[in-house]
Each structure stands twice: as structure tokens, then as C-alpha cells.
Amino acid sequence: MKDIKIITEHWGKIDPLKIEDYLGVGGYEALGKFISKMKPEEVVEEIKKSGLCGRGGAGFSTGNKLESVANNPKAEKYFICNLEESEPGTYKDRLIVDNNPHLLLEGIIISALSIGAKRAYIYINGNFEKQKEILERAIEQAKEKKYWGENILGSEYNLEIEIFSGAGAYICGEETALINSIKGNRGEPKYRPPYPTQAGLFGCPTAVNNAETISNIPWIILQGGKEYAKIGAKNSPGTKLFILSGAVKNPGVYEAPTGITVKELIEEYAGGIQKGKEFWFAQIGGACGKLFLEKELDAKLNFSVGTGRDLSVQMGSGSILVVDKSVNIHDLLISWTDFFRRESCGKCVPCREGTFRLWEIAKRFRDNKISDRDKEAVKDILWTLNNTTFCPLGKFSATAFQDAVEKLKIWK
Amino acid sequence: MEIKINNKIYEAKEGEGIFKVCKNNGIKIPTLCSSKEFQEGLCRICVVEINGKLMTSCNTKVAEGMEIITESENIDKARRINLELLWADHAGKCATCKKNRMCKLQSLAEEYKIENFHFIPRKGEITGQEELDLIRDNWTRVVVENENPCISRNSEFCVECRKCINVCPEKAFGFNHRGSDIVVGTPYEKVLDCSFCGECVRVCPTASLMDQNNYGEIVETLDDLKKFSVAVLDFGIEEKILEQIKIGISPEKDLNKLLINLGFEKIISLSEKDKDNEDEIIKQIKTDYAKQEKINPADIAVFFISSKIYKKKNKNEFLDYVLSEREVARLVRDKEKIKTGKIRL
Numbered sequence: 001m002k003d004i005k006i007i008t009e010h011w012g013k014i015d016p017l018k019i020e021d022y023l024g025v026g027g028y029e030a031l032g033k034f035i036s037k038m039k040p041e042e043v044v045e046e047i048k049k050s051g052l053c054g055r056g057g058a059g060f061s062t063g064n065k066l067e068s069v070a071n072n073p074k075a076e077k078y079f080i081c082n083l084e085e086s087e088p089g090t091y092k093d094r095l096i097v098d099n100n101p102h103l104l105l106e107g108i109i110i111s112a113l114s115i116g117a118k119r120a121y122i123y124i125n126g127n128f129e130k131q132k133e134i135l136e137r138a139i140e141q142a143k144e145k146k147y148w149g150e151n152i153l154g155s156e157y158n159l160e161i162e163i164f165s166g167a168g169a170y171i172c173g174e175e176t177a178l179i180n181s182i183k184g185n186r187g188e189p190k191y192r193p194p195y196p197t198q199a200g201l202f203g204c205p206t207a208v209n210n211a212e213t214i215s216n217i218p219w220i221i222l223q224g225g226k227e228y229a230k231i232g233a234k235n236s237p238g239t240k241l242f243i244l245s246g247a248v249k250n251p252g253v254y255e256a257p258t259g260i261t262v263k264e265l266i267e268e269y270a271g272g273i274q275k276g277k278e279f280w281f282a283q284i285g286g287a288c289g290k291l292f293l294e295k296e297l298d299a300k301l302n303f304s305v306g307t308g309r310d311l312s313v314q315m316g317s318g319s320i321l322v323v324d325k326s327v328n329i330h331d332l333l334i335s336w337t338d339f340f341r342r343e344s345c346g347k348c349v350p351c352r353e354g355t356f357r358l359w360e361i362a363k364r365f366r367d368n369k370i371s372d373r374d375k376e377a378v379k380d381i382l383w384t385l386n387n388t389t390f391c392p393l394g395k396f397s398a399t400a401f402q403d404a405v406e407k408l409k410i411w412k
Numbered sequence: 413m414e415i416k417i418n419n420k421i422y423e424a425k426e427g428e429g430i431f432k433v434c435k436n437n438g439i440k441i442p443t444l445c446s447s448k449e450f451q452e453g454l455c456r457i458c459v460v461e462i463n464g465k466l467m468t469s470c471n472t473k474v475a476e477g478m479e480i481i482t483e484s485e486n487i488d489k490a491r492r493i494n495l496e497l498l499w500a501d502h503a504g505k506c507a508t509c510k511k512n513r514m515c516k517l518q519s520l521a522e523e524y525k526i527e528n529f530h531f532i533p534r535k536g537e538i539t540g541q542e543e544l545d546l547i548r549d550n551w552t553r554v555v556v557e558n559e560n561p562c563i564s565r566n567s568e569f570c571v572e573c574r575k576c577i578n579v580c581p582e583k584a585f586g587f588n589h590r591g592s593d594i595v596v597g598t599p600y601e602k603v604l605d606c607s608f609c610g611e612c613v614r615v616c617p618t619a620s621l622m623d624q625n626n627y628g629e630i631v632e633t634l635d636d637l638k639k640f641s642v643a644v645l646d647f648g649i650e651e652k653i654l655e656q657i658k659i660g661i662s663p664e665k666d667l668n669k670l671l672i673n674l675g676f677e678k679i680i681s682l683s684e685k686d687k688d689n690e691d692e693i694i695k696q697i698k699t700d701y702a703k704q705e706k707i708n709p710a711d712i713a714v715f716f717i718s719s720k721i722y723k724k725k726n727k728n729e730f731l732d733y734v735l736s737e738r739e740v741a742r743l744v745r746d747k748e749k750i751k752t753g754k755i756r757l
């Protein structure tokens with residue numbers, strides 16, 4: 001089971017710029033199967049059976065999301081592939097495009113058709129010039145083969161695909177902000193409910209899914225949801241791309257079943273800690289991730305914190321930053337806080353002002369000018385970020401700082 | 413449907429915001445950013461507790477069986493921290509501020525006893541060198557613009573509540589930049605060029621958007637014994653002025669008395685049917701009326717008191733000043749201050 005590869009199977013073995021290469025390894029067979037043998041609701045059913053959940057961080061059930069859009073009586077619907085990926089330390093989605101763009105494209109086409117969308121968007125981070133070109137090329141090749149457009153593979157299905165390039169803002173990865181951005185509005189989150197599945201892009205039911213999530217779908221269609229559900233952790237099955245960086249011997253992106261422990265990933269996949277370095281903590285899930293000490297590394301990586309006896313952690317985007325004892329914590333604190341104070345959309349008070357103040361205090365901490373008043377202020381700011389911000393970004397911005405105070409005891 | 417607020421049952425309609433239901437039932441919840449028309453949940457001050465979770469009351473809709481608490485330790489804490497964060501980002505120049513005692517932020521800060529012990533001011537005047545060093549990279553962009561004829565803009569006072577952006581029928585404003593660099597401004601920071609309906613000034617809770625005027629000159633004119641000051645009151649302005657001064661400025665309900673006290677010597681009230689010929693009526697003051705009363709037109713100062721602040725750009729030989737209800741309130745405020753010798757809260 002450990003060796004099963006769904007996303008990375010053909011990486012490095014096929015030329016991503018040639019659709020023939022993808023076809024040579026069974027590409028677009030899932031689309032063919034869907035068109036010739038399956039009804040849209042059967043696709044949704046299969047995905048539900050697979051237990052696939054969102055790889056964008058929140059881990060929401062993909063089958064349920066697609067189903068709620070599919071069942072919406074409104075005629076016009078949209079499917080959006082989320083390729084924003086601005087989380088620091090996370091670069092898995094763009095690697096999917098780099099290595100096998102047609103896998104993603106096939107997943108997009110099947111998902112969009114399964115919910116009855118006539119139009120799919122790929123929302124790509126504005127900095128991903130290269131990936132945009134690769135995708136444009138793949139889209140062109142797929143059009144020639146009639147995998148999208150009018151009468152897909154001679155059927156009644158029609159689908160338009162459009163790439164929408166954002167401006168590279170972290171908040172535009174949040175689905176309601178992303179939708180605002182496509183509409184031409186300011187990239188900032190919107191109040192939910194209504195959820196995008198009820199009223200999303202242009203007021204129509206919309207499914208927004210992460211690029212990695214979508215790339216699992218061709219496999220599920222070909223092998224069946226039941227097979228997929230057997231892989232990895234029960235409550236969030238499948239494989240996951242893990243991004244290991246920092247003080248490990250072999251940093252990079254690895255595909256592994258969910259439920260794997262942090263320790264296994266570091267030791268068995270990334271070659272362990274670099275020589276001469278001493279492990280301090282690991283940050284899981286990007287700049288918004290929690291910090292884990294050595295004694296917590298046996299935790300299993302999941303999407304939902306399980307109810308079982310096993311210690312499990314939410315993996316978020318799947319990035320694991322391994323920090324060793326030679327790292328200056330001031331640099332990290334400033335890097336985290338500066339990131340969030342720049343990337344906050346700025347619309348709500350606690351996040352706009354709070355992230356700025358954390359950054360300011362982090363700099364004073366570095367300069368050895370921190371006062372007791374600052375430490376009190378940090379407590380208040382973290383509390384309000386955790387409890388009163390408009391969207392999760394505000395909450396995210398508090399996580400690492402809070403762990404630094406509570407677990408790493410930076411103040412002592 | 414029935415909902416519970418502070419353990420009492422209230423009737424509410426489907427789709428109504430919690431804030432509104434509370435307001436209708438006399439339960440007070442503070443807010444900076446929401447209004448009757450827009451509830452965006454930006455200031456995070458109107459938080460209440462729903463099932464133990466803090467939620468903004470303005471944009472959260474009621475649901476059957478909902479249990480809402482409007483005062484608790486956590487609610488108070490959230491309001492205080494968020495207000496303090498805002499307060500620290502504010503200019504902090506109340507004593508000399510044009511909007512002193514007419515400011516929403518100030519009154520909330522007073523109510524919640526915000527004294528800013530935690531943060532260093534980001535905007536506004538800094539005195540000590542040490543403070544200056546600390547604050548150097550903390551300055552946000554501040555936009556000050558007084559080049560347009562009607563609206564004085566100074567983002568130093570702005571609390572980013574978005575009311576002006578939302579209310580403007582011409583979409584003249586927007587959020588520029590993001591995160592802690594956010595500033596309410598015009599596209600490409602151009603000089604404001606709109607029809608100057610004045611709605612944005614009306615809704616601004618602080619002194620960020622103000623009526624453009626030469627305040628010192630106005631006071632001087634009114635105090636000048638040689639000048640004969642005439643107030644032309646636009647139709648409907650009376651209630652608006654009394655509304656403005658009602659809270660914390662003056663309990664006086666007789667507008668004529670107030671105006672005479674300010675130094676006006678003649679008051680002309682326009683009726684609804686004068687709407688189309690107000691310019692004509694104003695013109696008659698320095699012509700027909702002056703002749704009839706044998707006053708030298710050069711000694712007359714004509715004030716049009718109206719919400720139509722776009723009239724400020726049409727000042728001419730017959731019309732010296734245009735004052736909005738807010739500017740009259742400010743004149744009253746300053747007169748009262750002199751009278752009592754101190755600021756009354």
C-alpha cells in the first residue's frame with residue numbers, strides 16, 4: 001500500500017508537453033469511461049464512495065460538495081480548479097502541472113461534467129507563468145482531441161475551459177475571495193452562507209476544488225471509489241502529496257498514503273535530518289501550521305482530527321517544514337508575521353491591525369526591545385485573531401506565533 | 413420565529429439580522445461599520461455569543477431556536493481589544509479634532525475605556541525621538557487631499573469601515589492596497605472628482621471625510637460686528653441640525669436661538685416649493701433686500717445652510733458660504749465650549 005502512486009505515478013517518465021505521452025499510459029481513459037458508460041450522478045456516487053476529501057487544507061468531502069452542486073436545480077453552474085497555492089512551503093499543485101498537466105485537466109473535465117457545469121475555470125496564481133503556459137498548451141491539445149468543447153468525444157456534453165490568472169494574493173486561495181477575484185472585484189472573502197455551492201460565481205452554484213483533489217478523480221473513476229477508500233487513513237483516505245523542506249536530507253514532494261506519521265515521512269521519505277543538525281520542531285501545513293515537538297512526531301497525518309486513541313494531526317496543505325536548533329527563531333517569527341500582515345486582505349479590524357502588531361512586536365523581540373506590555377499585547381492579539389476575525393486567514397496568522405509562545409517558550 | 417436573546421424570548425422574522433432584531437427590541441449593541449443599508453461585519457465590534465461562539469450580529473441572520481447573548485466577559489474582551497487596535501491606528505488628536513465630541517470612534521472608546529496602553533500610534537503626531545525611531549517603518553500610507561472644492565479628506569482619521577465606499581452612488585472610493593497598508597482612496601489616488609452629493613461625509617464616523625471650508629474665516633465673519641450675516645436654511649435642514657447637536661453638544665431645541673447665538677442676524681427658511689429657485693432667493697439678499705434695508709451689499713455675508721455640499725463649488729458674489737448640518741453643529745459645539753469653559757462629555 002505504501003508504494004501506491006496516484007498523482008506522481010508518471011512523473012518524470014512522460015513528457016508533460018505531449019498529450020500522446022499521457023495517452024500512452026492510459027490517459028483520458030477515465031473520461032472515455034465516463035462518457036461511454038456512466039451517468040453524471042454515478043461519477044458523484046463513486047467519488048462519495050472513495051471518501052476523497054479536499055486537499056486544499058480544509059478536508060471537506062469532495063463527493064458531498066459535488067453532489068450539492070449537482071443537485072441544485074439552477075441550470076447554470078460552474079466548476080473551479082483552485083491553483084492559487086500561495087501557502088509558504090507548499091508547491092505541490094504547480095508540480096502536478098509541471099509533471100502531468102493532462103491528469104489535472106482530465107480530472108477537471110470529469111468533475112465539471114459530473115455536476116452539470118458548462119464552464120470550468122482554472123484559477124491560477126499570477127506568478128505561475130510557466131505553469132500557465134504548460135496548461136494552455138495542454139488545453140489546446142485536449143481541445144484538438146475533442147476532450148472538451150462542444151460534443152465531447154461525440155457525445156451531448158459541452159464544456160468550456162478558461163484559465164483565469166489572479167494577481168498572486170494568498171487570500172485569493174480562499175474560495176469566496178477567489179470567486180470575487182474572477183468577478184473582477186477586490187480579492188477578499190465574502191460572508192458565508194450562502195456557500196459557493198449554493199450561490200458562488202455570478203450567483204450560481206459553484207464547486208471550488210484544489211488541484212490535487214481533482215487529480216485523484218481519474219484514478220477513482222477507473223479503479224472505483226471502493227478501491228480508493230482502502231488506501232491510507234479511514235477517515236480521510238487516499239494518498240497525499242507531502243512537501244518536506246528545511247533540515248531534511250532530501251527535501252522535496254513525496255506521495256504517501258494518508259495516516260502516515262510525521263516521523264515516517266522525515267525518516268523514510270526525506271532521508272532523515274541533515275548531518276550535524278539537531279531537530280527542534282516541525283511546522284505542518286505551511287505558515288499557518290502548528291508546531292510539533294519531537295515527542296509529537298508519531299502523530300498520524302489526517303484531515304480530520306480523529307476520535308480514536310491515535311494521536312493525529314491535521315495536515316493542511318501537506319507541507320512539513322523541519323526546523324533544527326541552529327535556526328534563529330526571530331527570523332521565523334518575522335517571516336511568519338510579515339507574511340500575514342502583507343497577505344491579510346485588510347478588511348476586518350483584528351486581522352488588519354493584529355497581524356501588523358504581531359510583526360511589529362516580532363521585530364522588537366529580535367532587537368531585544370520587547371517589553372512586558374508587548375507580551376500582554378501578544379496575548380490579546382492572538383486571542384482576538386482566534387476568536388473574532390472575518391475569515392480563517394486571521395486565525396491562521398495566530399497559530400504559529402501561539403505555538404512559539406506556548407510550546408517553544410520563546411519569552412522565557 | 414422565536415429566538416432567545418439574553419434568556420428572553422423574542423419574535424423575529426426570517427432573514428433578519430441579529431443586530432436589527434436587538435435594536436428593534438431596545439437591546440443596544442455597539443458597531444462602527446454597519447448601517448441600515450450595509451452590514452459587512454468589518455469592525456468586529458458588534459460581536460455577540462451564539463452557542464458560545466463569537467459572531468458578528470450585523471451580518472448573522474436569525475435562525476429558529478437561536479440563543480443569543482449580547483453581554484459577556486468574552487464579548488467585552490473582544491470589543492475592547494478590537495477597539496484598542498483601531499484606536500492605536502487612529503490619529504489620536506481628539507483635543508484639536510474637527511469632529512471632537514461628534515465622533516463615533518471617540519464615543520465608543522470612551523464607553524469601553526480604551527486608553528491605548530499596548531500599542532504605539534501608527535498615524536498622527538509623534539513627539540519623542542525614540543518613538544519616532546520605533547515608528548519609522550510603521551507608517552501606513554496617509555492620504556490628505558484638500559484640492560477638491562467640497563470634501564476635505566484625511567485618511568489619518570480613517571477606521572476603514574467602508575461606509576463611504578458603500579454609500580457612494582458613483583463608486584468614487586475603494587480600498588487601495590491591502591493588509592495593514594490599506595487606505596480608502598480614489599482610483600490611482602487622483603483628486604476626488606464626483607458630483608459631491610455629500611453622502612460619504614454624512615456617513616463617515618470619524619474626521620476622515622469632512623466638509624471643506626475655511627473654518628477660521630467663517631467664525632471671524634460671524635463674530636465681526638460690522639458684518640451682517642444671513643442664514644438661508646434649506647428645506648428640511650432644521651431636523652438634521654438638531655439631530656447632529658442632540659448628543660453631547662447642546663440640548664437646545666430652538667434652531668433660531670442657536671443661529672442667533674452663533675452670530676447670524678437674519679434667518680430665511682426655504683419651503684419645499686422654493687426648491688427650484690433657491691439661487692434666485694439667495695441672490696435677492698445682496699440685491700433687493702440690501703437696497704430695501706439700506707445695507708451695503710459688501711457688508712453682508714450670505715450663508716446657505718444645506719446638505720447639498722456640491723453648492724460649495726458654486727459660491728459667487730451673492731453666496732459667501734455653504735454650511736452643512738455638521739458644520740453648523742461644529743460651530744455650536746465650539747460656542748458651547750467657550751460658554752462653559754470646558755468640554756462637556
Ligand SMILES: Cc1cc2nc3c(=O)[nH]c(=O)nc-3n(C[C@H](O)[C@H](O)[C@H](O)COP(=O)(O)O)c2cc1C
Pocket residue numbers: 053054055056057058059060062082083084085086087170171172173174175176208209210211213214391392393
Ligand atoms: C486564507 C486561505 C487560503 C487558501 N488558499 C488555498 C489555496 O491556495 N489553494 C487551495 O486549493 N485552497 C485554498 N484554501 C481553501 C479554499 O478556500 C477551499 O476550501 C478549497 O479550494 C476547496 O478545495 P478542496 O475541497 O479540494 O480542498 C484557502 C483557504 C483560506 C482560508
Ligand code: SF4
Pocket residue numbers: 171188189343344345346347348349351352389390391392393394395
Ligand atoms: S481575517 Fe479579515 S482582514 Fe484577514 S483576510 Fe480574512 S477578512 Fe481579510
